[in-house]
Amino acid sequence: MFDVLAADIKAERPVALAEVIEGPADALGSKLVVRPGPPVEILGSLGNPDLDRVAGRDALGELAAGITVTRHYGLRGEARERAVSVFIESFAPPPRMIIFGAVDFTASLVKIAKVLGYRVTVCDARPVFATRARFPQADEVIVSWPDRYLGEVGATLRPRDAVCVLTHDPKFDVPAIVSALGTSVGYLGAMGSRRTTDERTERLRAVGVDETSLARIMAPIGLDIGARTPEETAVAICGEIIAFRAGRRPPSLRDQEGPIHRDRVRVTEP
Template sequence: MLELAADLLERTRRQTPFVVATVTGVDGSAPRQPGSSLVVDADGAVLGNVSGGCVDAAVHEACQEMLTGDSRPRALRFGYTDADAIGVGLTCGGTIELLLRHHDPAAEPWLQPALTDAARDQAVAVATIVRGLHARLGRTIVVRPGHPVTGSLGDELLDQVAKAHATDLLHAGQTRTVEVGVADSYCQEPMTLLVESSAPAPRLLVFGAIDHAAALARVGAFLGYRVTVCDARATFATPERFPDAVVVVDWPHRYLRSQADSLDGRTVVCVLTHDPRFDLPLLTAALRMPVAYVGAMGSHRTHEERLARLRDAGLSDRELDRLHSPIGLDLGARTPQETALSIAAEIVAHRHGGSGAPLSTGVPIHHSLPPSGALAHSR
């Protein structure tokens, strides 16, 4: 739902009821992941989708029925060959589970503040019971940093547990399901929470004001990163050369250290400076920070020489193992634009656990997200 916050916010202001169908589980190959939503409002408008189109029509019909009939939360399941699934299936062969919820802005005071924060790219997380006790299905709490938790799952201890999970996933910028078990004394039977998080866009820090940096800034902005290009040379580091980024004139390692409090486990650092005066102090600092990805441009020989200098500077093998160098995947890239695509491809593969191999070789098309915080330390 949060992915459609800007459009839904307008509906809350008009006090227009709507039904949200949200993906809560995926098995096998499926085009959308948990948190993806399709919305139908009381005026008949449709937003978003929950598949590549193969089941959206059936979900739309179910949403319309909820708007005019029984408004209690309802779970749906769509599969290709599952006998228990609705008669419409996913042509990709996977299975998706959804939760339909009827929202009345006039009766849900938490809704507008949550959507407002998400629409403004501010941190907010919504935790909803999507499987478990039927009486609690669809119950929600909202976590907004700096504000009291709103809503309730029906039990104080369960609210505390949900808040902890929501806060953790919000910091990681992830949307996913969380299993809460009986053995933990959190509930009377196993329960699944869907935590939808909306966090400020992750940062991409590009060091070195060269043509490759301009191309990478463009691709990074397209992928949803907040891009900064930093170089100590004011002649080259100009806003005109890098319209897709914030441009900073400073020594790279000094700027990176000044940003330490704003970096997290989603931050990407790309070192394109090609100059040991900049590279070594910058990489020494970056490889000791809890960021998601650190890559450096250069030949294989440059990489080996750089590793030797970094070892001399005191970096451990474990810290050096985090370095992606030479940066990028083997695409045969020649131009700055192709090189930027190669770098971006490696960043995406690293973020989601992809191999970088052609899909035609039979590697998985969809990958599960690693546990919270794992991205900052994986290689």
């Protein structure tokens, strides 16, 4: 059964494992592997068909929500009893990051996003720049206009996913942002200086983007940690995404004023 579970996890197919971690000694360690399909497939047993049915149904629900949790049941799956504790672990496919713009900063962002477990797509309309050789760690490199690409995959984006617009060219980033705003993506960030950001905001207003939608855009992208290099900038962006998902508000560049690149404080030995 473990080989089925491992194969699903590796192939990034959603799967859940429900296992008795407390209860009668002979049930300890008994488990279900729950595959949502379609069709739904439930392998194994927790030792009682009614318990299997109830826990299997709960595991499907937790998996759909991406939640890992311990649930308690009676010996035959009764609610509000605690004879059996079942640890339900959800293996949801990894979150996605779509990066628009095959620029210098993109390669660093791909690297850090991969470390964080994202499935990363780089998309740029220019075939000279959007090449596998430049982004070997990306899961996909797509040559397409951002809005056309989001037209194809936008409906699959979820609140835990991220779209990063690094093009800082109104020709690409305005349509990219407008398309991204039409999806359920959680994090939407756009790179650019404060001037670029202000000009872009005006362009977005001009094409009819309302203030609520504008407030979704993290721009200038990234936390205000004094990042300068592409690698540091990638950390600033990913830090902002982590904070966003955790519901925290550390200082983002969006919320500050003044130059993004200030002189660093020089630390010298006394």
